[in-house]
Amino acid sequence: xxxxxxxxxxxxxxxxxxxxxxxxxxxxxxxxxxxxxxxxxxxxxxxxxxxxxxxxxxxxxxxxxxxxxxxxxxxxxxxxxxxxxxxxxxxxxxxxxxxxxxxxxxxxxxxxxxxxxxxxxxxxxxxxxxxxxxxxxxxxxxxxxxxxxxxxxxxxxxxxxxxxxxxxxxxxxxxxxxxxxxxxxxxxxxxxxxxxxxxxxxxxxxxxxxxxxxxxxxxxxxxxxxxxxxxxxxxxxxxxxxxxxxxxxxxxxxxxxxxxxxxxxxxxxxxxxxxxxxxxxxxxxxxxxxxxxxxxxxxxxxxxxxxxxxxxxxxxxxxxxxxxxxxxxxxxxxxxxxxxxxxxxxxxxxxxxxxxxxxxxxxxxxxxxxxxxxxxxxxxxxxx
Amino acid sequence: xxxxxxxxxxxxxxxxxxxxxxxxxxxxxxxxxxxxxxxxxxxxxxxxxxxxxxxxxxxxxxxxxxxxxxxxxxxxxxxxxxxxxxxxxxxxxxxxxxxxxxxxxxxxxxxxxxxxxxxxxxxxxxxxxxxxxxxxxxxxxxxxxxxxxxxxxxxxxxxxxxxxxxxxxxxxxxxxxxxxxxxxxxxxxxxxxxxxxxxxxxxxxxxxxxxxxxxxxxxxxxxxxxxxxxxxxxxxxxxxxxxxxxxxxxxxxxxxxxxxxxxxxxxxxxxxxxxxxxxxxxxxxxxxx
Amino acid sequence: xxxxxxxxxxxxxxxxxxxxxxxxxxxxxxxxxxxxxxxxxxxxxxxxxxxxxxxxxxxxxxxxxxxxxxx
Numbered sequence: 001x002x003x004x005x006x007x008x009x010x011x012x013x014x015x016x017x018x019x020x021x022x023x024x025x026x027x028x029x030x031x032x033x034x035x036x037x038x039x040x041x042x043x044x045x046x047x048x049x050x051x052x053x054x055x056x057x058x059x060x061x062x063x064x065x066x067x068x069x070x071x072x073x074x075x076x077x078x079x080x081x082x083x084x085x086x087x088x089x090x091x092x093x094x095x096x097x098x099x100x101x102x103x104x105x106x107x108x109x110x111x112x113x114x115x116x117x118x119x120x121x122x123x124x125x126x127x128x129x130x131x132x133x134x135x136x137x138x139x140x141x142x143x144x145x146x147x148x149x150x151x152x153x154x155x156x157x158x159x160x161x162x163x164x165x166x167x168x169x170x171x172x173x174x175x176x177x178x179x180x181x182x183x184x185x186x187x188x189x190x191x192x193x194x195x196x197x198x199x200x201x202x203x204x205x206x207x208x209x210x211x212x213x214x215x216x217x218x219x220x221x222x223x224x225x226x227x228x229x230x231x232x233x234x235x236x237x238x239x240x241x242x243x244x245x246x247x248x249x250x251x252x253x254x255x256x257x258x259x260x261x262x263x264x265x266x267x268x269x270x271x272x273x274x275x276x277x278x279x280x281x282x283x284x285x286x287x288x289x290x291x292x293x294x295x296x297x298x299x300x301x302x303x304x305x306x307x308x309x310x311x312x313x314x315x316x317x318x319x320x321x322x323x324x325x326x327x328x329x330x331x332x333x334x335x336x337x338x339x340x341x342x343x344x345x346x347x348x349x350x351x352x353x354x355x356x357x358x359x360x361x362x363x364x365x366x367x368x369x370x371x372x373x374x375x376x377x378x379x380x381x382x383x384x
Numbered sequence: 385x386x387x388x389x390x391x392x393x394x395x396x397x398x399x400x401x402x403x404x405x406x407x408x409x410x411x412x413x414x415x416x417x418x419x420x421x422x423x424x425x426x427x428x429x430x431x432x433x434x435x436x437x438x439x440x441x442x443x444x445x446x447x448x449x450x451x452x453x454x455x456x457x458x459x460x461x462x463x464x465x466x467x468x469x470x471x472x473x474x475x476x477x478x479x480x481x482x483x484x485x486x487x488x489x490x491x492x493x494x495x496x497x498x499x500x501x502x503x504x505x506x507x508x509x510x511x512x513x514x515x516x517x518x519x520x521x522x523x524x525x526x527x528x529x530x531x532x533x534x535x536x537x538x539x540x541x542x543x544x545x546x547x548x549x550x551x552x553x554x555x556x557x558x559x560x561x562x563x564x565x566x567x568x569x570x571x572x573x574x575x576x577x578x579x580x581x582x583x584x585x586x587x588x589x590x591x592x593x594x595x596x597x598x599x600x601x602x603x604x605x606x607x608x609x610x611x612x613x614x615x616x617x618x619x620x621x622x623x624x625x626x627x628x629x630x631x632x633x634x635x636x637x638x639x640x641x642x643x644x645x646x647x648x649x650x651x652x653x654x655x656x657x658x659x660x661x662x663x664x665x666x667x668x669x670x671x672x673x
Numbered sequence: 674x675x676x677x678x679x680x681x682x683x684x685x686x687x688x689x690x691x692x693x694x695x696x697x698x699x700x701x702x703x704x705x706x707x708x709x710x711x712x713x714x715x716x717x718x719x720x721x722x723x724x725x726x727x728x729x730x731x732x733x734x735x736x737x738x739x740x741x742x743x744x
Contacts, residue, residue, distance in 0.1 A: 007656045009460045013632045016456035020449035022533045040729035041714045067713050148741030172736035190461040198736040206695050210702045244733035252702045259707040267730035275730040301729050367402045
C-alpha cells in the first residue's frame with residue numbers, strides 16, 4: 001500500500017500508536033535486554049612462501065589459533081558491561097630480511113620456524129545509555145612473551161532531536177612495551193616503548209526507511225619504537241601520523257530479504273603511505289533463522305618512502321618489510337549464521353591474496369607478500 | 385481483564401516457552417495493576433481520586449503515550465472515542481436490566497468530555513470533581529500488543545494472545561496463512577457467525593452481545609455515546625477490525641459501533657483496514673465477509 | 674582511485690542535505706541485525722586485527738585500540 005493512499009484517520013491513529021514505546025522495537029540507545037555469551041575459535045594460516053621467493057627453498061609461514069570469549073550483559077536500567085577475552089597461539093616463521101644474489105631477483109631470508117608465542121587479551125567495556133545516545137569506557141590489556149599493551153578508550157554518541165542523525169566521537173591512548181625474547185635472530189632492541197593516541201569523529205545519517213550512511217575521520221599519532229624488533233634490516237622513524245577518511249552505506253532490499261553493506265576507507269600517513277580499502281557484503285536471509293553473507297574486499301597501498309627490497313643500511317631510515325611495500329590485495333569469503341532459539345552458530349571462511357601488480361601504486365614488488373586463509377566457528381547464547 | 389484470556393503458542397526449538405509465557409503474563413498483570421479502575425492502588429484510581437482537587441497526577445511515558453493516542457482517536461472520531469465517558473456507567477447498570485431516567489443521565493453529562501482533561505507528557509488532571517478517566521477503552525488492546533511484544537522478545541515466532549476477544553498475533557501457525565478466529569453470533573451464545581484468518585497483527589471486536597441490556601425488545605449497548613449519554617441503537621450489532629496493532633483495531637471498532645449504521649459502514653470502508661460488521665438484521669458487511 | 678576521496682566528501686554533503694524524514698516508528702528495518710555497522714563483533718575483532726597486522730594501514734571505524742606485537 002502506497003503511503004499516500006492511506007486514509008488520514010488510519011495514518012493518524014497508527015502514528016500515534018507507534019509513539020508508544022512498545023511498538024518502537026529495540027532502540028540503539030538502550031542497553032541489551034538479555035545477557036549474551038559467545039565463544040569462538042578461529043584459525044589464521046599463511047600460505048607457504050614459494051621457493052622462488054625465498055633463499056633456502058619454500059618455507060612454512062605463520063599460523064595463529066585464536067579462542068575468544070565474549071559476554072555482554074545489561075547492568076541496571078541504563079548500563080551495560082562487556083567482557084572480551086582472547087587467547088592466541090602463534091607459531092611459524094616470518095621474513096627476516098631480503099637479500100639478492102647477482103643476476104637474480106631479491107629473495108626473502110626467513111627467520112626459521114623459531115617464533116612460538118602466546119598472547120592473552122582482556123578487554124572490559126562499560127556503557128551508559130542516555131535519552132539521546134550512549135557513552136562507553138574501555139580498558140584493554142594485552143600480554144605476550146615479548147610485548148605488553150595497556151589501552152584506554154572513551155567514546156560517545158548523540159542523536160539529533162529528530163533521531164535522523166547521530167554524531168559520534170572516540171578517543172584512545174595506548175602504552176606499549178616491547179621486550180624481544182623470541183627466536184635465535186638478533187633483535188633491534190632489548191627493551192623499548194611506544195605510545196599510540198587516536199581520535200575519531202563520525203556522523204551517521206538515516207537516508208530512508210531502508211538505508212543508512214556513515215562518514216568518519218580519524219587521526220592516530222604513534223610515537224616511540226616503531227621499528228620491527230625482529231627484522232634484520234629495519235629502522236623506522238620514531239613518529240608516525242595517520243589520517244583516515246571513511247564512509248559506509250547499508251541498504252535493505254525487502255524483495256530479496258537481504259542487506260547490502262558497502263564500506264570505503266582512505267588512509268594516509270607521513271611515511272608516504274596511502275591506501276584505499278573497499279568492503280562489500282551481502283547479508284542474505286533465508287527464512288527467519290539463517291543468514292548467508294558472501295563478502296569481498298579490495299585493498300591497495302603505496303610503499304613507505306624508506307621502503308626498498310634491498311635496504312640501504314646507510315640511510316637514516318630503511319625497511320624491507322613487505323608490509324611497507326606497494327601491493328594490492330583481494331579477499332573474498334562467506335559467513336553463515338543460523339539461529340536455533342536462544343542459540344546461534346556462526347561459520348566463516350576468508351581467502352586473502354596479494355600481488356604486487358594488483359595495486360594502483362607503483363613500487364618495487366616485495367618477495368615477502370603474504371596470502372592466507374582465515375576461518376572460524378562461533379557459538380552464541382542469549383539468556384532470555 | 386474482564387473475560388477469558390487465552391494464550392496459544394507454538395514452541396520453537398531452543399526457546400523456553402515457560403519463560404516466554406511468564407513474561408507475557410507478567411506484562412498483562414502489570415498493565416492491569418496499573419490501569420484497572422477497579423483497583424484502588426492503580427494509577428487510574430489515583431488520577432480519578434485527584435479529580436477536582438487542584439493537584440495534577442504525574443505520569444510516565446507509557447501513560448502519556450496512551451493519553452496521546454486517546455487524544456488522536458478522540459479528534460479523529462469527532463469526539464466519539466472518549467476516555468471520560470466511563471462515568472456514565474453510574475446511570476447505566478447493565479446487570480439490573482433497568483433503563484435510567486433521562487435526568488440521571490443528564491446529571492452525569494457535565495462530567496464527560498475529553499476536551500476538559502488537562503494533560504501533557506508529565507501529568508494529567510481532571511478539573512471537575514467526580515470526573516473519571518477509564519483506560520478500559522484502550523488498555524486491553526494495548527495489553528494484547530504488549531504481551532505479543534514480550535513473546536517476540538523471548539524468541540517465540542508463532543503465538544496468539546487473546547484477551548477476551550482482543551487479539552495480537554505473533555507470526556502464523558505452522559503451515560497456515562493466519563490464525564483462525566471465530567466471530568461470535570450475536571444471538572447464539574456459543575456459535576460463530578463467521579470465521580476470519582488473522583495474520584501477524586491485531587484483531588479487536590466490539591459488540592452489543594457483550595454485557596448488553598435488553599428492554600422492550602430494544603437492545604442497549606454497553607458502548608455509551610459520550611455526547612448523549614445513551615447507547616447507540618441504530619448502529620451495528622457487532623464489528624471486528626484487523627490492524628497492525630490491536631490498539632488501532634480496538635479503537636476503530638469502538639468508533640464504528642458509536643456511529644449510525646450507514647455512517648459506520650462508510651467510515652469502515654474508507655479506513656481501509658480489513659473489517660467485518662453485523663447489522664441489526666444479522667447481515668454481515670465488510671471486506672472480511 | 675584518488676578521486677574516491679573527493680567523491681566521499683561530495684556524497685557526504687549530498688546525503689546530509691537530502692534525506693526524507695523517517696519517523697521513529699518507521700525505523701523497524703534499520704533496527705535489523707543485518708543493518709548494523711558491525712553485525713558480528715567477535716569475528717570482526719579478529720578480522721581487523723589480521724588486516725592491520727598484514728597491511729600498513731589500520732583504523733577508521735573508531736579510535737585505535739590497544740596494540741599487539743603483531744604489527
